[in-house]
Amino acid sequence: MKLAHNPLLAELLPAWRARAMLIVMMVLFGGLFVRAFWLQAIDNEFYQRKGEERFSKVLPTPASRGRVLDRNEQVLAMSTQVSAIVAEARPSRTEAKARANPRDIGAEKLSAAQIRQLADLLDMDHREVARKIPEQRGRGYLKRQVAPDVAERILALKLPGIRAEPEYRRYYPHGEVSAHVVGFTGMDDKGLEGIELAMNRPLTGQEGSRRVITDARRNVVEDVETLKPPRDGGDVRLSIDTRLQFLAHSRLKQAVAEHKARAGSAVVLDSRTGEVLALANWPTYNPNNRAQLSGPPLRNRAFTDTYEPGSTIKPFVAAMALDAGRYSFETPVDCTGKLHFGRYAIGDAHPHGVLSVAEVIQKSSNVGVAKIAAQFTPAEMWRVYDQVGFGSPLKLGFPGEAAGRLRNPAGWKPVEQATMSYGHGMSVTLMQMARAYIVFARDGDLIPLSLTRVDTPPINGLQVFSAQTAREVRRMLELAAGPGGTAPKAQIPGYRVAGKTGTAHKLEGGTYANKYIASFVGFAPVSDPRYIVAVMIDEPSNGMHYGGQVAAPVFSDIMNATLRTTGVAPDAAMPPLQMARVSVPVKGVP
Incomplete structure (x- = not known):
């Protein structure tokens, strides 16, 4: 049926209106089509950006x-x-x-x-x-x-x-x-x-x-x-030499196990530049295993653990005496008997008679060094200790770096000054002690330490002692590390070495316990000092506890490997080779 022939529709919807609505609808749909085409094909960046912003x-x-x-x-x-x-x-x-x-x-x-x-x-x-x-x-x-x-x-x-x-x-x-x-x-x-x-x-x-x-x-x-x-x-x-680091680590680990010790540390320094070439502690940890990154193995003992340095401090008292002109290399010191301070008495493990200043260091006489220290005021002695860095942190940026303990001299009693002359009543870190020995390996001046490579060595540092005094103490330390001293086990074939032993009781709860710190600090070659090696073994417990027995051999091995690895020429005559006696008859040999 055609719409035009429907009377009802014809009455309600005139033909012109129907045509008008059709035209309007066509225009609207055409506009929408053009707009959609425009947005999607021509100008689509705006809406794409809006969509991306929403889901980007x-x-x-x-x-x-x-x-x-x-x-x-x-x-x-x-x-x-x-x-x-x-x-x-x-x-x-x-x-x-x-x-x-x-x-x-x-x-x-x-x-x-x-x-x-x-x-x-x-x-x-x-x-x-x-x-x-x-x-x-x-x-x-x-x-x-x-x-x-x-x-x-x-x-x-x-x-x-x-x-x-x-x-x-x-x-x-x-x-x-x-x-x-x-x-x-x-x-x-x-x-x-x-x-x-x-x-x-x-x-x-x-x-x-x-x-x-x-x-x-x-x-x-x-x-x-x-x-x-x-x-x-x-x-x-860094200044670290991986070869030397491995040597120090291996030898220290061996020493701690050998002496059934609680812990240990070893440090190797270049005395010309102040560079830290090796720094080892035992126990240690594996930084690749995060499950074990806690507890005592994390302690960098060379920086954080303080101990009484014992006799390794004595050369600084001798240097103070020589530098002041009050003593010389050969000045005699009566080391007989004991020194008494009220109810306190200071003596030597082995009694001595009259010793020269050099022999006081060589034999490590507590009585002798205490008598030398008594000729100086507490302030004078404190000044020397302070100048070589005791009582102050090294400020190398390591976490937990300790300053050690060096009390104000105003409160020192005579017995305290005496005991501090041989390293009791004060505390240091091994790194502090190693650095302090730079003054003897150089011409009396102290240079800062560096953990990064130094390409231009410092010419001069803080002048603590005269060059002559440094050379004289160097001779004393060579005697101390020789056959007549306390550390013959520090010797190295082909090289002249110098150094000093330290043996100190450990403080626990304010009193000295029957536990020890064994240490040795030295340098080589003496003719032209290049390296300083410091070793500390904490609580050796296999029957030996003296620095010369426990720490000196570790020094010898680390220093020997360091000198030979870096190609330092020997400065001492090698002992002549001798053929072993043949105890078993060899065919063809009369």
Whole structure:
């Protein structure tokens, strides 16, 4: 039936009106078509940008931490790229509806099977993984520093809300050998111990940022642009020589085990530059094993542990006496009997008669050095100790660095001054003592220590003693390390060595216990001193506790290896080789 022939429609809807409505509808649909074509094909940037803004994110781009190198550019610490596995709260239904694929709605929550699958790959308990997944909003780390191959397997599962963020993990190629030098970083890649902490600022890079597009499951589907490129941290080149570090570590470990000691430390310095060439402590730790980064093994004992230095302090009293002109190398000192201070008495382990100042050091006489110290005021003696660095931290930036104990001289009693002349009633760190001996290895001047490589050695340091005094004390210390001294076991074939032993009771609860610190500090070659080696063994318990028995042999081995490894020429005649006596008849030999 035709509309024009329907009387009712003809009355209600005139023909001209129907044609007008048809024209209007055609214009409207045509306009919509043109607008859609314009927006999608010609001017689509605005709405694309709006869509991207709604579903884009700005993510950080981590920067690599700088490397820690030894003096010969051997790598001590480096960063390797790993991943952090992150879980994000699932989007709301409104957000999901706004996404391109409506089938994603309702599929954002991980199933129990998916959580177990994820937990297996992360080597975690599935309940712990479930707890770490945010319920409402936000994000949370499931596990940090995941190996790249594991992260790839997780991403291949295409789990909703689970993604991998790039980050770095610190790796220490030499493990426990250089642990107390290099230290370690935390999970956030910031230094927590050692050089990693002391030089955190130059090692730390600046992270960048990037804009990405995410899908309904909040997985990254496209990298849009780099907003700010990351800037990697700078490398740090240390003074440490890895060869010497390994030698010191190995010999110290052996000594602690041999003497059934509680702990030990060893330090190697270059007396010309002040560089720390080796620094070893035992026990130590492996910085690559984060599960063990706690407890006593973390203590950098050479910097943090103080002890009474014992007789290693005596050369400074002798130098004070020589420098003041009140004593000479050969001035006699009556070391007979004991010195009495009220109810206190000071004596020697082995009685002596009259000794020269040189012999007081060679034989390590407490009576002799106390008598020399008594000729000076407490302030004069304190000034010498202060000038060589006792009682003040070295300020090298290591955490927990101790200052030691050196009391104000105004409160010294005569007996206290006497005991401090042979290293009791005060405390030092091994690094302080090693540095102080620089004045004897040089011409009486003291230079600062450095943990970074020094290419231009300091010409002069703080002049503590005259060059002549330093040379005279050097001769005394050579006698002390010789056959007639307290440390013949410090000798090295082919080299002249000098040094001093130390044996001190340990203080526990304000009283001296039947426990000892055995130490030795020395340098070589005497003709042109190059290296200083200091050794401290804490609580040797196998029947020997004297510095000459316990620490001197360790010094000898470390110094010998140091001299030969670095090619220092011998300065002493080698003993002639002798053929062993043949006790068993050899055929053809009369």
